Amino acid sequence: MAKYFDMLMEDVRMREGLKACMNCGVCTAICPAAEFYDYDPRQIVETVQSRDDERIEELLRSDTIWYCGQCMSCRPRCPRGNTPGYIIQCLRLLSQRLGFFVESEKGRQQLAIKRTIGENILRTGYCLVPRKILPEMHPEQGPVWRWVFNNDRDVYALFTPTYRQEGAGPVRKIDEQTLEEIHRIFEVSGGKELFDCIEHYSDQKACEMGYGGATREYMMDTFTKNSAEEL
Amino acid sequence: MKRSNWEEYQKSIADDKYYYARSCIRQNFFPGSEKAFLDIMQRDLGKEVFDDPLHTSCTGIGYHSDIVPLETIMTVVARQFALMNEAGYENFISSCITSFGIYTELLSTWEEFPETEERTRENLYKATGREFVKPKNLAHTSDIMFHHRHAIAERMTRPLINVNTGEPLRVVEHIGCHYAKIFPKKGIGGSEFPYVLAGMIEAWGGEVVDYPERRHCCGFGFRNYLVQANRGYSVANSQKKLESMAPYKPDFIVCNCPGCAMFLDKWQYTVAEMEGITYGRGGRGIPVLTYEEMAGLVLGYDPWKLGMQMHQVDVEPLLDKMGVEYDPSAKYLGPNGKYIGKPEPAIVNHRSQRNLYSIKL
Ligand code: SF4
Numbered sequence: 001m002a003k004y005f006d007m008l009m010e011d012v013r014m015r016e017g018l019k020a021c022m023n024c025g026v027c028t029a030i031c032p033a034a035e036f037y038d039y040d041p042r043q044i045v046e047t048v049q050s051r052d053d054e055r056i057e058e059l060l061r062s063d064t065i066w067y068c069g070q071c072m073s074c075r076p077r078c079p080r081g082n083t084p085g086y087i088i089q090c091l092r093l094l095s096q097r098l099g100f101f102v103e104s105e106k107g108r109q110q111l112a113i114k115r116t117i118g119e120n121i122l123r124t125g126y127c128l129v130p131r132k133i134l135p136e137m138h139p140e141q142g143p144v145w146r147w148v149f150n151n152d153r154d155v156y157a158l159f160t161p162t163y164r165q166e167g168a169g170p171v172r173k174i175d176e177q178t179l180e181e182i183h184r185i186f187e188v189s190g191g192k193e194l195f196d197c198i199e200h201y202s203d204q205k206a207c208e209m210g211y212g213g214a215t216r217e218y219m220m221d222t223f224t225k226n227s228a229e230e231l
Numbered sequence: 232m233k234r235s236n237w238e239e240y241q242k243s244i245a246d247d248k249y250y251y252a253r254s255c256i257r258q259n260f261f262p263g264s265e266k267a268f269l270d271i272m273q274r275d276l277g278k279e280v281f282d283d284p285l286h287t288s289c290t291g292i293g294y295h296s297d298i299v300p301l302e303t304i305m306t307v308v309a310r311q312f313a314l315m316n317e318a319g320y321e322n323f324i325s326s327c328i329t330s331f332g333i334y335t336e337l338l339s340t341w342e343e344f345p346e347t348e349e350r351t352r353e354n355l356y357k358a359t360g361r362e363f364v365k366p367k368n369l370a371h372t373s374d375i376m377f378h379h380r381h382a383i384a385e386r387m388t389r390p391l392i393n394v395n396t397g398e399p400l401r402v403v404e405h406i407g408c409h410y411a412k413i414f415p416k417k418g419i420g421g422s423e424f425p426y427v428l429a430g431m432i433e434a435w436g437g438e439v440v441d442y443p444e445r446r447h448c449c450g451f452g453f454r455n456y457l458v459q460a461n462r463g464y465s466v467a468n469s470q471k472k473l474e475s476m477a478p479y480k481p482d483f484i485v486c487n488c489p490g491c492a493m494f495l496d497k498w499q500y501t502v503a504e505m506e507g508i509t510y511g512r513g514g515r516g517i518p519v520l521t522y523e524e525m526a527g528l529v530l531g532y533d534p535w536k537l538g539m540q541m542h543q544v545d546v547e548p549l550l551d552k553m554g555v556e557y558d559p560s561a562k563y564l565g566p567n568g569k570y571i572g573k574p575e576p577a578i579v580n581h582r583s584q585r586n587l588y589s590i591k592l
Pocket residue numbers: 020021022023024025026027028041042045077078079080081082083084
């Protein structure tokens with residue numbers, strides 16, 4: 001049986017990203033995630049290529065698949081034309097569809113990404129907008145960002161007449177009809193379904209973990225907690 | 232491989248009549264750069280660039296952090312193409328490297344797996360009633376700047392030369408992983424010898440610095456920055472690059488991708504605050520520019536009109552080297568010259584105790 005492998009192969013990125021891996025480790029040598037984490041793209045490709053359901057399921061439930069930074073540095077270097085970064089995308093999607101992502105700390109973070117970037121897209125038409133880059137959530141942005149944030153209308157007015165207003169220009173307000181089109185695109189193409197799926201499994205897991213549901217507290221814990229640092 | 236190999240990686244770039252797609256990160260952190268791009272193209276070079284109020288994010292940050300599925304981003308991108316067609320344009324240019332990577336990837340996927348293009352057409356029609364024709368030409372906005380670099384050089388008022396020594400400024404260029412690592416043939420110079428920024432630097436009088444970690448990622452890593460718990464990954468990768476470039480004493484860093492520019496700027500602040508380490512001359516950080524800011528400076532634009540006051544690492548040391556005349560007291564003024572307060576000081580802009588700049592090679 002290779003049920004997970006078959007499910008993965010339905011994704012065109014698997015067909016593009018996995019030819020035949022010869023286990024050379026070039027991808028691991030260049031991978032920034034492999035330098036920082038206990039992470040090895042070569043092993044991931046090898047596991048997927050084994051078609052072994054048990055091993056692939058273990059991967060889908062693990063922190064491992066969530067370490068990749070999606071830089072795609074592995075893609076031009078693989079001597080066999082594989083793209084580990086694409087394989088990771090497919091594993092992550094399957095892990096979410098099957099609800100396995102909530103079984104790992106890194107996987108559970110998907111809720112925080114859905115509730116920040118995902119909801120920004122639906123509400124504003126952008127992945128990020130200045131009002132959502134809160135200095136207290138982004139200490140690394142430093143005092144200049146705090147100054148921009150606190151004076152946003154004055155600062156952006158230097159570069160555009162349409163800050164948070166309709167019309168052309170940077171950081172403008174996107175009109176209602178456009179946002180409606182984006183919503184409908186998410187509905188017909190599976191984007192909404194994935195959002196709902198992330199919420200559903202997160203809610204189940206949060207109950208199991210004693211949060212009483214995927215509350216803001218649960219979401220913030222997935223956003224801020226790193227048990228590797230607590231060791 | 233030889234350095235001249237970049238010549239094998241050429242792509243055709245349209246000369247005029249562009250449909251412009253903005254970038255989530257660039258418009259947030261570098262709104263002056265997007266304005267400068269339009270001003271340079273439209274006013275200085277007389278090109279036609281259409282800035283459409285109807286377009287949106289490509290959702291690429293959501294895609295690479297795995298909350299936006301492939302079919303969804305394909306349909307959002309198809310909508311952008313439909314808007315371009317409706318506005319009467321054929322040349323699509325994007326102000327973001329993540330987006331540029333996405334557009335390139337999806338066009339190639341549609342080519343290779345035509346059923347995905349069919350499904351996208353159906354989805355787009357169902358969701359919006361729109362139909363689309365693929366662009367005749369796709370480019371990143373830096374490709375356009377590169378394409379017109381000699382015309383910019385002709386209008387140059389301040390070359391990339393140190394006015395005190397007469398020497399070329401030493402510039403670290405960072406092209407961003409998704410510019411050419413996904414589809415090397417779609418980036419000028421490919422992923423090994425990218426020439427898009429180097430070509431501008433050379434045409435405008437500067438000297439490109441080569442250093443060991445030149446091709447390393449800036450550290451964005453999508454979910455590795457977006458989620459606070461993972462940000463150690465992001466800062467560690469930026470730090471690796473900064474440590475590698477510091478001994479080569481660059482005068483500034485220029486980035487292709489707005490995300491890289493933001494990270495290399497902000498992580499220098501973080502490293503200085505956390506460890507007291509800085510990487511530039513005089514115990515300060517290395518200024519990080521967008522290519523629009525670099526072009527704007529050589530064309531004589533005012534640095535505060537370019538938005539360089541929004542950087543965390545002060546750019547004044549570079550302005551002084553280039554002989555830029557600027558009003559220091561105008562840095563933090565709002566519209567109509569109103570004073571709006573100024574940011575708190577940071578170690579990265581003052582003499583730090585531990586400076587990697589002076590390490591001998
Ligand atoms: S570089 Fe390619 S062939 Fe080598 S281990 Fe990685 S995926 Fe396999």
